[in-house]
Amino acid sequence: MFRKLLTFMLLAVLLTACAQRKAQYIIEFDTTKEVSGKKFAIADITPGLPADWDDYNYVVLEFRITTSQRFYIGFTTADGYNELRIMSYTPNAWNKLAIPLKFYRELPGSAVDLAATYNQPRYTGWINLGVGKRNPLHNVDSIGIRMRMPIGNPTFEIRSIALAKDDPGDKYLGEKPVVDEFGQWNLGEWEGKIHSLEQLQNEWKAEDSQPVTTDGFNYSQYGGYKQARVKATGFFRTEKIDGRWWFVDPEGYLFLSVGVDCVHPGGGGMARDVDKREGMFKELPPDSLLYTRYGRGRRMVSFGTWNLYRRYGNDYRKQANNNIINRMTRWGLNTIANWSSGEVMALNRKAFILQLQNIGIDDGLMGLTDIYDKDLNSRIENSVKEFVTPQKDNPWLIGYFIGNEPAWLGQETRLCDMILKGPDRAIKTALESHLKTSGDTPEIRKQFIFSTFDEFIATINRHLKKYDPNHLNMGIRFGNGHLDPAIHKICKEHFDVFSFNCYDLRPNVEMMDKTLEITGLPMIIGEYHFGTVDRGMAQSLWQVDSERERGVAYRYYTEQAYSHPGLIGTGYFQWCDQDLTGRGDGENYNCGFVDVTDRPYPHQVEALKTTAKRLYDVHAGKTEPFNTPPQRACGHGDIPNSW
Numbered sequence: 001m002f003r004k005l006l007t008f009m010l011l012a013v014l015l016t017a018c019a020q021r022k023a024q025y026i027i028e029f030d031t032t033k034e035v036s037g038k039k040f041a042i043a044d045i046t047p048g049l050p051a052d053w054d055d056y057n058y059v060v061l062e063f064r065i066t067t068s069q070r071f072y073i074g075f076t077t078a079d080g081y082n083e084l085r086i087m088s089y090t091p092n093a094w095n096k097l098a099i100p101l102k103f104y105r106e107l108p109g110s111a112v113d114l115a116a117t118y119n120q121p122r123y124t125g126w127i128n129l130g131v132g133k134r135n136p137l138h139n140v141d142s143i144g145i146r147m148r149m150p151i152g153n154p155t156f157e158i159r160s161i162a163l164a165k166d167d168p169g170d171k172y173l174g175e176k177p178v179v180d181e182f183g184q185w186n187l188g189e190w191e192g193k194i195h196s197l198e199q200l201q202n203e204w205k206a207e208d209s210q211p212v213t214t215d216g217f218n219y220s221q222y223g224g225y226k227q228a229r230v231k232a233t234g235f236f237r238t239e240k241i242d243g244r245w246w247f248v249d250p251e252g253y254l255f256l257s258v259g260v261d262c263v264h265p266g267g268g269g270m271a272r273d274v275d276k277r278e279g280m281f282k283e284l285p286p287d288s289l290l291y292t293r294y295g296r297g298r299r300m301v302s303f304g305t306w307n308l309y310r311r312y313g314n315d316y317r318k319q320a321n322n323n324i325i326n327r328m329t330r331w332g333l334n335t336i337a338n339w340s341s342g343e344v345m346a347l348n349r350k351a352f353i354l355q356l357q358n359i360g361i362d363d364g365l366m367g368l369t370d371i372y373d374k375d376l377n378s379r380i381e382n383s384v385k386e387f388v389t390p391q392k393d394n395p396w397l398i399g400y401f402i403g404n405e406p407a408w409l410g411q412e413t414r415l416c417d418m419i420l421k422g423p424d425r426a427i428k429t430a431l432e433s434h435l436k437t438s439g440d441t442p443e444i445r446k447q448f449i450f451s452t453f454d455e456f457i458a459t460i461n462r463h464l465k466k467y468d469p470n471h472l473n474m475g476i477r478f479g480n481g482h483l484d485p486a487i488h489k490i491c492k493e494h495f496d497v498f499s500f501n502c503y504d505l506r507p508n509v510e511m512m513d514k515t516l517e518i519t520g521l522p523m524i525i526g527e528y529h530f531g532t533v534d535r536g537m538a539q540s541l542w543q544v545d546s547e548r549e550r551g552v553a554y555r556y557y558t559e560q561a562y563s564h565p566g567l568i569g570t571g572y573f574q575w576c577d578q579d580l581t582g583r584g585d586g587e588n589y590n591c592g593f594v595d596v597t598d599r600p601y602p603h604q605v606e607a608l609k610t611t612a613k614r615l616y617d618v619h620a621g622k623t624e625p626f627n628t629p630p631q632r633a634c635g636h637g638d639i640p641n642s643w
Contacts (some may be wrong), residue, residue: 066634090280092187093187192599258400333608350396453487480500505633
């Protein structure tokens, strides 16, 4: 009897110890706090791990998190705390994620724009490099996990930390597939989730029965406002009237470009490298229909396209393109903005904007151009001529963007270092000569980069106006509008419209005032959006708590933006949600008007329609903008140091 009792007591102690050990590595994020998290001693999780990580290139974590919301993984080192942003493709299941340690040690390398610079894809999640210190990983003693503005009290559990010299790969460790047969998140439920093809077909039929009309928006053929007309030129132009800027459509009606980016049929359901994501997909699209091979035998499939095939059959592309136009008409969207389908734009049923291609923008120069290359001018001229000539007489085209979010802004000194340490090329020779003549200071380096940029956009504008004088030079979609005044002055000389992307709760009025004052140009916002986490995707660059709040956020941002006298256009990013398991650079944001099953988000659509009906009066100063911000919204930047 005593022996049985002793055995029972020992078993109880062991079970209690195991339970305590397991609980020790669980974090319950507190939704009531702005920042919630916890640190663990690495020696407690994985005893014997080295404290100096110089000989290793990867840290490998086995963890489970119950949300797709971004979180931060950091390590306390001899030089302080050092962290990265992480997004998981496998919320509610265990996975193994290998994080390259160079992301903790080094600043991001050179890339063509901000997304390519800071986004890093893996197979079970992705990494964003935009925060934290970069330093040697010496005396690493603890790991920290934290989250900003947690939604719904999520939890995080970690059970293993390992180091590796070579990439061990990522691995899904759950039993249930992450992605269902419709391309949806399979590890969670939400209101309106599709569970059968019959359910999906019934919802498609209900949408198809809705009338297609612009009556509520009072739009002209091109999307201008019938209540206000000035001189017509047959093409889009800009005009300042009573202190407020407007586009003018080809028929002379005042026009605000209410647009959306990435308009594509079947978007939002791409799955890349499916062979390297074992166990993550419940069912793949038929190989004969939708597999696409790229690279060295790597495979990707599109659930979004498969759903269009389910909806329309073999003629899915034509009918899906037509449905996009019908949706835009019903919702009050009058512009197909950047990164969109050539097939949809070629229908010439909605105004559109293009981005120039093959004009010498160099990822090795952080998005700048080696304008000193003696052959570059002719190459730019030939590229511009080839690109714009087919569109020269098209009245549906508003104009051309030159580029997107150059990464060199604010990094001029570092870019000069890269050029000087890089291979021999014309820009290196020019920089060396400049520094030898003028001296080597941060300000002189900045002047060189600014001068290079000036010559580049002057060259583009010269060729653009030569081969297509009918359409607008829409400028570069800068990563934000907070620029050195010298950049504003350069843009003033060469652009017809000043463009910037602005991920915020609302655009900064002081920044817009300053931009308008210096450039004297009307403005267009190229990207903004809001998202949440109920569909298993990351919550976008600006998060809100629910799908309903996404609609509130859209109305607040958009109407506040158009209340500014200089703002004449917006491009919401984007038409469809991003890919659940990540686009090429890893991003998997819940940011669309349409989901992977080709169904609109009802709260977003109602917000679109309501705001579109008000924008003329808001911009004209006749109506106050919607002034109710979403609750608990927050951005993606640095978070307070809560340790």
